[in-house]
Amino acid sequence: MHLTNAQSSMIVALIYLGFCLVELARTRFFAKTEQSRHDGIVEIVSTFTLTILTQPAILLTVGALGHRFFPQYEGALAHSPWYAALALFLVFEDMMQYWWHRASHSTAWLYNLHRAHHNARYMSVRLVYRNNLLYYAMMPSIWLAGALVYLGLGWFYAFYLIVKMLVIIGAHSDVAWDAPLYRIRALAPVMWVVERTISTPATHHAHHGRHADDPAVHYKGNFGNLLFFWDVLFGTAKITRHYPASYGVENLPPATLGQQLLWPILPENKDMEAVIPGATPARAEAQAAVAAG
Template identity: 40%
Template sequence: MHYKIEKPRKLTRDILVSVGLYLLPVALMLFYFYVADEKPWQQSTAENLRIMRENIPSWLQSTFTHLRKWGLIVLAIVVGIIEVIAGLYENRRWTRNEKILDLVCFVAPKILFIPVLTFFSLKLLPLLLPDVKNLFVWVPFWWGALIIAVADDLTQYWYHRLHHQVPFLWRFHRTHHSAPYMGMSMASRQNIIYTIFFSQIYLIAILTYLGLGLPALFVGGVKSLITLSAHSSIKWDRPFYTNRWLHPVGWVLERLISTPATHHAHHADTTDDGIGHYKGNFGNMFFIWDLIFGTGIITRKYPETYGIKSYQEEEWYAQFLWPVFKSKKQGSELAKGGPVVAEEPRP
């Protein structure tokens, strides 16, 4: 089963540790201001905006603005084409149903969220929060990026972890794990409900409104690059394990961020091989959360098979739109009256 009920004592401890992690970068920033005898929050909004623009190279602003708009989409398509040409999807059950599901999950959110984001940013936020526009514009770029990176990724770690530990939530995340392969084609593969309730577009919109748009774009771009590369079937991290002179870099890298080896293990369809670890390795951008909370394993190896043992290749529309549409596969977790979590078939 791809879920695990957490012990209350461990869960409580992990939540308390998380609170400390959320507060740590803010405390470090304030301590820095105290030591440097700086009080940027006392400066005018116009002055803080001027300082931010002067301290951030224009090429950096342009790069991450375009990366979020169209760069990541182009990158995913290019890497996906390379994967197909290299034959990395051959003999991996990439059927017509799987292709449609992957394509819909890639395209639909990007089309649907554009008008939602525009309304949210231009209409709803000024109405709900009329007096806080540019409230945190005084936060320096790199401090803002650190605070956002920790807050955003730690929250997503918990969002992801709970979908594996709370049976009710599992079916909203199941679509992502049903793919019997890894690659760019399935990187965006999620049930629409899972995507809607945790989408970075809301966070970026809010942070932009509060004056932290540039650090938010920077973090969002870096995070997307890391998570896309961790899902890729191109095992770019292998040289760090096979070349002795790169071992020190690999040791740090695999503990800091998600890599194909650590994230592929999360998508394995079994734990019997000592490599698969779908009940852990929850980190999205940072793998360090899994080390802190004891949910990660590092093997420097890649699973042979991926997906879910109980997978019945449910209809693409059921996987994308459950529970609005349900599967016709009898006994499926996505079928009407189906089990909340299906038992894996015995070998």
């Protein structure tokens, strides 16, 4: 059975919509706790830019470059067995995204591109595609996925993308699918394997936690997207089976709408600074942290 890119994208959209409906029914999808007036704008713009413009443009660009400079390699891997295709995508797409994500939390310039993803003070499927517009355009894993498609593995990518996005969407949702499973004693061995293999709400929520002194927070680790195994392998994993008390960015001034979407093209936009009702301003948090020494 072969899926077209359009069919694969439709299935991913239906998965996303399904999680949206669950959140709408259980956790106020349109009115998250501590939501600012700019959150929805950032999420809508970045989601549609990636899915409609950035990702298709990268695939087309890679294809055009391949036809121009490497026409002899087009479709060279088309008859590869599925397990070889899986290995190639896990290494060159998913593991590469792990390292890009990890670099984005250790390099100030890259973190400015990634900051929008963590600026929200809530978890939700709304965050799945939330990032600076340049963040995905520069992401090596998307370009490498395009190269694998050009080499003839588009048939596998259609299935791979569905599985990967199912995991990622589920890991961001504030309706944690793993929570009830941890309470079933008979599933303990299964969940031990699952939480060390793929990203779950518990492990990924930890990455989005706001306060470093929260035992469930680990925003300097748990970088995996499809596979959490990369965190286990490279020493950045923290597994608690608990969820942070709050989410967002600690000890940094608030990022403006322009900064979130188009830094460094729009490095300053003070008139658009987000105000989060009822929340302690980030500058005050930073000053308090410095004063506390």
